[in-house]
Amino acid sequence: MRVMPSERLLPNAPSGTPVPDSKGELPPVIRRQEVVAFALVALLLICVVAVLWAAKAFFLPVIMAFVVGTMLSPAANLLERYKIPRGIAAVLIVVTVAAGATLMIGLISAPLMEWTNRLPEMASRLRDKMHIFDRPLALWHELQGMVGGSSNGLSSFQIPKIEWVQPTIEFLSPTFTEFLLFFATLILFIASWKDLRRALIMTFGDHAARLRTLRILNEIEVHLGNYLLTVTIINTGVGIATGIVCAVTHMPNPGGLGALAATLNFIPIIGPVATFVILVVVGVIALPTLGAALMAPLAFVGIAFLEGHFVTPTIIGRRLELNALAVFLGLAFWTWLWGPMGAFLSSPLLIVALIVKEHLVPVSAPQLPQD
Template sequence: MKTPTQVKGQEKPQSPVRKQAMTFAAQELRLISALVLLLAVGLFLALPFVLSIGAIVFLPLVTAIILTILLSPLADRLASWGVPNFIASLMALLLFLAIVSLALTVVLRPAVTLFDEVPAMIARIGEHFSHLKGSMQWIVRLNEQVAGIVGAESGQQVVLAGPSMLEQLAFATPTVVLEILLTIMLAFFMIEARVRLRRRLLLQRQQVDSSLKAARVMREVQDRVAAYILTVGLINLGVGVIVALGAWALGMDAPVMWGGLAALLNFLPYIGPMIMIALLTLFGLGTADVPLIGLIPAAAYLGLHTVEANVITPSVLGARFTMNPVLILLALSYFSWIWGVTGALLSVPILLTLTALVDHLGKPNLIGFLFGEPLFATNILELADED
């Protein structure tokens, strides 16, 4: 008579000792996963304070890493044409700096002139609202009644004089210049050392599988971030051209500035278009004689942004670059809290880099882990049970 282990296709029964060992290993693995998850949450909460305090060191480093990922394909292309690595790295970085300088010049030079007209625009907006004040007298009377009930005190207020804008710029300029210089130098040396870094990652591994995995991770991170920024940059350039043509057609001052400003602000998801709408509303109401006519530029840009964000960008980028809007907003607020405007600009590239790394290293199953499932999709206990 055949035993259960001799029957073909029948699984070998596990002994009680093995079942007990597997149960203990599962509990130990879940405990270790819980500790790792708690450490990750603690690091996520403590990291902003460390990065903000050491911003003069960490901000140039992170910016240089993103620039290296972005400019390495261009340097590789120049090197494939026979240009020496040193010259290719320098040319890629100088080309990027030239594009950024040109964009800022196109935007900032006319903006300085328009900045002097802001008080007049605000006064014009006040005149528009003063015409509506007669029909809104009930709100004024309601405000006076609420103030009388609350009993607002009318007394002298002591206002502490703070540093002026020029003083703030004088204190901030040396730090900004130092961070820019550190970023440029770090980016150049990282781009120049990319070939040696790849060789170390590929050749100095003890196993072939780890070398191939490191190569795939590097290629995926570089391709995803560089392709995303290049594609979004071309889309934003198209948006800037359309806005510039629309501003010229509407007779607005400095149409090239409005186009460049729309292109630059469009790199900030959600927040940038809102700022652009607010600026167009301010300029339209501050220069038009009729409020409804003054709202035409903002309404036209809102329609353009709606088409671009919901039709053009998703169809061009595709599913590969589609990210959860909640993650984008969290990354935007997280890095804006740490590094301000620069952190907001770096938030999406950093999120893309982390997403590419997580896709290769393993995406944690956070929701399932709360209900008793493994933290990662690949359960090492099941692999050990198959041996």
């Protein structure tokens, strides 16, 4: 008699006892198609990153214009309700933003140029004030000599001679062509955003896909616009508070230092740290005692702590709360790829990725079991 596959007999079992089905106990098998798909996705990501890095002069101003234009689109919609043509509204918005940026650059650049011209004098003053480290350095060199290490170092504090001005300017300053491409793309993007939205939505033939795309675009526009508005208000407050603290503690150029703090605060994590370092250096050079020099930096630490842990989470809310590790890794990646402008784009791009993920992988989708 022929035995069916599902009725195979156990070796020591009576006749007619079927073997239990054990397919659920088999270990998972990685199929070749999955490996190939993963490898292709990894190669695609590597190629995209390489293209973005090699063609930075083109992609950085264009993507910057897309992100900033999406942030400013609600303002264009508001002006359009008052019967202002969208093209004129785009020009007015870009001119206003450029005027504000020029004002901030003027507040920062004036003291910066003055201090750059006085670098030898300030270096000499800083060297004189750092003599308090002579004794610890001497003790350190004696300890090195006792344990057999080299003690040929100088016993006095020396400021390293580093050619940093020109490389820093080249790193921070985009070219004129990039500026021109950014502003032209920004104006055209804001002016034609409605047509671009419609074209992108109509690209999909399925009604559900069109509706999902419309919701994603609307949510990105709303959240990026709110992000820009709230972050600008918060950073302006941080700059004003820093300027007041610098004026009270007799720091030089309090207006420029406040504008610098507000500008750097747009860059998460790195910006506040850079502001603290700058305040310490300026205080040590300009003020007579170390205690007076540290008053403004320590007050800024308190301002940054309140802003980062209470003000910003309360105003922005918890819905788009960003994971600290994700923010740090995104900041490191985009700063490595595109410099300071990439650092500015890191949080908006992370918000866009979070919104897209929420719509493409909703909460109702199958999830991992809880621990």
